[in-house]
Amino acid sequence: MNQDYIKPDNWSIIEEGFDLEQVKSSESLFSIGNGAMGQRANFEEYYSGKTFQGSYIAGIYYPDKTKVGWWKNGYPEYFAKVLNAPNWIGINIEINGENLDLATCKAVKNFRRELNMKEGIYNRSFEATLQNGTEISVNVRRFLSIDLDEVGVINYEITPLKADAKITFKPYVDAGVHNEDANWEEKFWEPLDVKNSANEAFVTARTFKTHFTATTFMQNSILLNGQNQNISPSNVEASNEKVQFTYEVKVAKDQTASIQKLGGYTVSMNHENTQVAAQNVIAKALSLGYDQLLNNQINAWAKIWEMSDITIDGDVKAQQGIRFNIFHLNQTYLGKDSRLNIGPKGFTGEKYGGSTYWDTEAYCIPFYMATKDQQVARNLLAYRYNQLDKAIENAEKLGFKNGAALYPMVTMNGEECHNEWEITFEEIHRNGAIAFAIFNYYRFTGDYSYIPEKGLEVLIGIARFWHQRATFSTYRNQYVILGVTGPNEYENNVNNNFYTNYLAKWCIDYAIEQINKVEKEYSADFDRITSKVKLEATEIQHWRKVADHMYFPYSETHDVYLQQDGFLDKELVKVHDLDKSQRPINQKWSWDRILRSPYIKQADTLQGFYFFEDHFSKEQLEKHFDFYEPFTVHESSLSPCVHSIQASTLGRMEQAYTFYLRTSRLDLDDYNKEVEEGLHITSMAGTWMSIVEGFGGMRVKNDTLHFEPRIPKDWNDYSFKINFRNQILKVSVHQKETKFSLEGEKAISVFVNGKEILVEPNSLVTV
């Protein structure tokens, strides 16, 4: 935890002062992205200190050869890794012949970073005294254009402070990059071509194996006191993978020299000839010019915020936290491209490989459904539909048949990217979340068309999987599900994880319901699908047997469902009775000790209560919350949000608020001491849920929005907007009242604490 490192501010992330030990953490926190690409906040100029270089292009991955200690049948031979892409931001700087390197300067003063989330712009400034005594002031501004999403812009200004100086700018593009997490220290990029003319340069490289081609480009302008000098490089160095230009400028004391560098990527996913595309996009950006690009950026972000902002009055840290979360979600995924998804580290690091976990379905879809056009959520669902064949193949590798589908634990292209047997083969509840998202999408949007069109095939594949994965126990005369890992990854290979069994039963029930509905209402689709997947009525009867006779572990003594068989055999010492020196247990304890402890990494049984809240009474929720939360260590970023929502539901606002802060400021305050590896993007959607579903108590029941608004005691008010079926409802919760207003054309009914109210377009309703 590092609570005072980031300065509180409503709209910006601010760091003040230069600390060599914080550089990698700040590189994560100040990351920028535009949905199509993103990058860590690495310095443009050479830096010899500790750094984690990262620039990423959405959808571009590399299948790295699997590395394990002992091979298990079924492991993928190769798996997709988030790929560190060629560097286009680099600008080496020489001042009077000496390299500017913040790690070796005599002094660095007034170092400041500001990530202006309102405008989507990252600024860095400092004053440095070099070893040669020269003193300069530096201002750097960088942004990745939302509009022109292949382009990033850097404006790098230098002012000599005490005397005239010779300033050399050496901007470059470089495909000679590597991944820190490469299993075999291999290069992932094969350089194909290098080209330059005037102030432009292009490095075209292709990923090995996957053969994605990317042209990494730059265009440079040198300015003096804001006036373009229209000069060309005095020197060009080119290798087979890198081009570097040299520009020399003599600058008088207190005058400012700057370089404006346009850069970015054009990739073969989008263009036949990536080099031509790069030339075109440079031309387009130049025709707009720096000022217009900047204005467009501010406007684009204003539009995003217009819909997705959550305001909090009276608590700057909470405000900063939620905006940081919403900002990064939008930097990572804007929903324009159904080939993309939301990686757990977004564009901020390599960890976890692959991009798509069940996080997308369980945590991210609600945010995107409510703050974007419904097509965005539909694209996220379609992503899984498009990978159904691979999920069926994946299941076949594990011995399933007849079209049973097991979605991978993590993937880029539908193939499994994970290789620990207890996760890869056993954390199968992910399949349930994917079905749940289909249900959730329809519940929220009312758009049924997705199901006959695509969703039903996914539901059938998943139902087939659960049917085959269940085992009939003659001993219990019920179906059991053996050898699984639940959401709580601090248990491995357990039998009858309540959450998994419950989801499995629900998936089958829901699939059958939808089959019946599609048969009745979309008979052409029904015929097309059943003939494609060869589904017969008898097969459905077999499924039903499993769903109808599923076993759920339950304790009469405690009147709770048990997380899994044998849970009560554990030594049930609560977390608050555990010595603090033992925490976090995932850093302090050996794995076996964690496994036999009662400690829960993230909501497991309670995740089931979150998904299926309406299947249980509030008393049941309370009982289960009181039984499980005291054993929960929340060592997953996905844990506090669900608990915050449930604490809110139970009216425990203090606890809900504590969980809220933990989820919203997880990275800003570096709770888990690992922010330097990247940010926890997917849990950020959970933060949004803790306000909207937790504090706001928003639910959709029978095609209608319901709210049970609550507010933390120190807040004056908070507000959020919901795109509900193409109308925008704004909800503003105050200590004593809640206000609703509607941007739309048709009045809607909402329920507030169970009472129906009508919200007319463009008029405020106060409850």
Add this chain to the structure above:
Amino acid sequence: MNQDYIKPDNWSIIEEGFDLEQVKSSESLFSIGNGAMGQRANFEEYYSGKTFQGSYIAGIYYPDKTKVGWWKNGYPEYFAKVLNAPNWIGINIEINGENLDLATCKAVKNFRRELNMKEGIYNRSFEATLQNGTEISVNVRRFLSIDLDEVGVINYEITPLKADAKITFKPYVDAGVHNEDANWEEKFWEPLDVKNSANEAFVTARTFKTHFTATTFMQNSILLNGQNQNISPSNVEASNEKVQFTYEVKVAKDQTASIQKLGGYTVSMNHENTQVAAQNVIAKALSLGYDQLLNNQINAWAKIWEMSDITIDGDVKAQQGIRFNIFHLNQTYLGKDSRLNIGPKGFTGEKYGGSTYWDTEAYCIPFYMATKDQQVARNLLAYRYNQLDKAIENAEKLGFKNGAALYPMVTMNGEECHNEWEITFEEIHRNGAIAFAIFNYYRFTGDYSYIPEKGLEVLIGIARFWHQRATFSTYRNQYVILGVTGPNEYENNVNNNFYTNYLAKWCIDYAIEQINKVEKEYSADFDRITSKVKLEATEIQHWRKVADHMYFPYSETHDVYLQQDGFLDKELVKVHDLDKSQRPINQKWSWDRILRSPYIKQADTLQGFYFFEDHFSKEQLEKHFDFYEPFTVHESSLSPCVHSIQASTLGRMEQAYTFYLRTSRLDLDDYNKEVEEGLHITSMAGTWMSIVEGFGGMRVKNDTLHFEPRIPKDWNDYSFKINFRNQILKVSVHQKETKFSLEGEKAISVFVNGKEILVEPNSLVTV
């Protein structure tokens, strides 16, 4: 399975015909060793075909940096690997200027290998037609001297068949070797020094990190028709890690040129100056001369066989099988050095890393106790005593304290060499086998002195471990042991594995018994030990609570102890109802499928019935055997022997015989299609047990030998010898009678089928 590949023979392992695809398998099967070193049967001459090069020095290992996919707390950073040592057998051959390479010869005829187990000598002969048309006949003899255990001898004879020929011998020593299983493709040997003079050469190299120094040496003589030519090399090539001599001989048709090469290792474990030691050992070997070395070898093996041979009349394959097993056990470990142990692959391959598993205590000690001086078994026990501190450290790493000891799953030097959490951290029953071996040693030898001297400290460390590892379940009001892997590694992270729980209870009970006995009878030792390990009476009371209230899973329906909690939830389809195409499941099924299946890799509950046979009735054994064996796939080499013994005990001789063949010819017939990786050395001791304890029914009860002799129906007779308390009892079992005779001075009573008989020295008793 490859049943007709090795020719049946009572005393030899014979291969006839050259098959490129069999070379790696034969390299394993024809391996030779002398307890101090050993090697795969690699060709001396260059070979471009598929080969797995291996030469190993007992006790020399390398700590390779651990490789895992996802790191778990508690994994060892480095672990000891069996190290491929420098090559001293190499002799490149040129015939009329062409390299002899069996993979590229025009023709290879009459290729034959014979491993003469009686004499400990490996022969290889063939006729080859080279690409240049030259035809030669080759005879190679190789052995590793038992007496002079730093020395190996090669006699390599070449006879030109159709015309005179120029033959070039290029013997070399080479430290530029690598391990096939190196995690990071690093070199493990650092060359230090290279020296040669006249016909001798020395390469001295040191292992990285562990700093074992070894001088690899050779001395060569060139003979023509058996006459030493006393010639020196015409050329010497030396690098920093290799020396190669060139000898050229003109040989007339049908005349024979040969090279006699002495080679081997002198190591820093045994010598201060390994190079001087190498010079000395060469001098010693030369003073004996080739013929005497050969004679000594034959005599040394005759002595070994004198005591450890098992004869079988009427079944050549069975006879060959048991001798193959006994031969390799003696090649691997002769009990001279308490720093050494019995690796699962001996000197025949790299697999499994490290050298010491629980195999030693559970399977090997009975063989060595009965066929060697009792000091040998005592050395094996002392090996663990000497590593007790490391076992305590190992337990501390996993969070145990107060001197609790957890022995590693596999080790070279006491440190853990395994890194799969479900094994490393959870297959803790190994600790029980180590305690059981102490009990077993005393039961068999009557030598109690080991316990006060060393054993008790080990027992206390182990009892402390079990006490801390058990969890009190308030739910059951009993102690449970959560999260373990039993001997059946096809279950991971289960709760209350019967075998583990039973052993844990027994270990505590046995430790307390020995503490009490030592207190009474060896009070000085008692005081020394209790003050050293700080043992108080109150601590023992805590242990006792665990032992007295241990929970054992049990099914009333089946009246059997359950292998673990939840076993009955599985789909209990027996192995014979499983489609053959699904076998072996460890090659056909994904790991999760194996885990949730009922299939058992090797005796688990039944291993407990094997150790503690006298705790259970024969009816209980039968019930458990009938319940578990049908689910057992015997995919561990350690499985068939225990089942063979139990089938014998239950009078099911046909089944016992089938299991016997499977254990004794596991490698010869390559049941598991993996013999090319090396032999299954430790299970070979199980083969011995299946005859002596299985067919012979030998047990020790109340300081007396008991037998229940049985014999497979096609055998005429079989015989074995037992060193029982320094007297040698010979047992010869025929279809209708059993004969006993005694080499010793004192008559002993033995029980045969419950009836006491007296065996006088040097007189035959027939029953």
